[in-house]
Amino acid sequence: MPRDSHSPRLATRLVKGGTSTVVNGGRAVNPPVVRASTALFESMADLNDARRRRSSERLFTYGARGNPTGFALEDVVSGLEGGYRTRLFPTGLAAMTMVFLAYLRPGDHALISDCVYQPLRHFVDTFLEPWGVHVTYFRADGSDAASCMTARTRLVYVECPGSLLYELCDLPALAELAHSHGALLAADNTWGSGVQYQPLKLGADISIMAATKYLSGHSDVMMGTVTTTETAWQPLATMSDAQGVAVSPDDAYLVLRGTRTLGARLALHEKHALEVAHWLAAQPAVARVFCPALPEHPGHALWQRDCAGTNGLISFELEDVSPEAAARFVDGLSLFGIGASWGGFESLATVVNVASARTREDWRGAGPIVRLHVGLEDPRDLIDDLAHGLGAINERGD
Incomplete structure (x- = not known):
């Protein structure tokens, strides 16, 4: 039968067919995964209009500037943080470093709390200070921050509670201090996840989270988020667009799915961790337990x-035990995986070197410190596992 002169040929039908997402009936509970680099417009006028507006509005114009799946996650995070808008980054560390790149320039000064995520110190040493930004670390509780301020201070950066030992600072007081000197306050809120802690409501201008942790909740995706107030938004958006920062829509979907159960999971993490923390506090081999809820x-x-x-993170100091014995203790646990991350459904344990992670306080005299992430396993089984490990240390005489 001769081909209709108006009917496209096979190769054209394959390229053009099946591109409509409009269907009749109901709608999916979750937004679809939109895998797209290219966005199509009805006319050049529409394309040019979108290009003019995209620096100040969230528009789908090209994959490097975000896509509808990522936009849905941004909305959830902005709601959690109580902020104006959110940008997504491939890792938590990428989110942290973008804050410094967006708000600082050579010659500026930044204050950073002593308890921050250790890889951020590596960024300071290898890029930020060689780039010409001067950095001063202040005590984790913020007690000496005022004395560290200078006329060139443009950013105060905190992690609260702090990494490894969960030190807390008076965030409203630090916000007042920063703003009185014309500086912004940024807070790493990975511990708080927007559920237990909301830095923006306490006066911060910028809040950062590693969505790799509790927002995802399943140890299978990497991502970071930055949420800001409306006043602080534009420098972050401009620098992120300039560097072409984007995340995979599949990763955005996984984190978005994880947020649906965030509240329920955190409640269990808290319940289980507190059972373990109270048990550890009563053990003769444990010098002290680090958990802000105690x-x-x-x-x-x-x-x-x-x-x-609180969440599933607790740390504890072993008394009169060598570092080698602490490592054997962790090696001997059967229910705790050995890993440096946290925030997933599973329990983890690792020995941490606090002395190398702090410069404003001297921790060289402390005993070995073990960090636990208490997962969703039955806490009675986890306590049995820890008891076995402590017993083995005592039997060895270490």
Whole structure:
């Protein structure tokens, strides 16, 4: 039968067919995964209009500037953080470093709390200071921050609670200090996940999270988020667009799916971790337990004032034990995986070197410190596992 002169040929039909997503009936519970580099427009006028507006509005114009799946996750994170808008980054560290690139220039000064994520210190040493930005670290509790401010300070960066030992600072007081000197306050909120802690509502201008952790919740995706107030938004958006920063829509979908159960998971992490923490605090081999929800924690009063709960992270110092014995303790655990991350469904353990992670306080005299992430396993089984490990240390006489 002769081909209709108006009917496209096979190769054209294959390219053009099946591109409509409009269907009749209901709609999916979750937004679709939109895998797209190219966005199509009805006319050159529409394309040019979108290009004019995209620096100030969130528009789907090209994959490097985000896509509808990522936009849906941005909205969830902005709601969690109580912020104006959010940008997504391939890793938590990428999100942190973008904050410094967006808001600082050579000759500026930044204050950074002593308890920040260690890879951020590596960024400071290998890029930020060689680039001409001067950095001063201040005590994790913020007690000496005022004395570290200079006329060139443009950014105060904190992690609260801090990495490894969960120190707390008075964030509203630091916000007032920063703003009185014309500086911005940025906070790493990975611990708080937007559920237990909301830095923007406490006065911060910028909040950063490693969505790799609790937002994802399943240890299978890497991502970072930065949420800001409306006033602080534009430099972040401009620098992110200039560097072509984007995330995979598949990764955005996984994190978006993880957020659906975030509240339920965190409640279990908190319940299980507190059972383990109270048990550890009663063990003769444990010198101290680091958990802001415990009354004896140095920042407990601030935790009560500013936080809505805790999570699965706890650390503890072993008493009269060598570093080698601490490593054997972790090696001997059967239910705790040995890993440096946290925030997934599983329990993890690792020995941490706090002395090398702090410069404002001297931790060289402390005993070995073990960090646990308490997962969703039955806490009674986890306690049995820890008891076996502590018993083995005692039997060896270490």
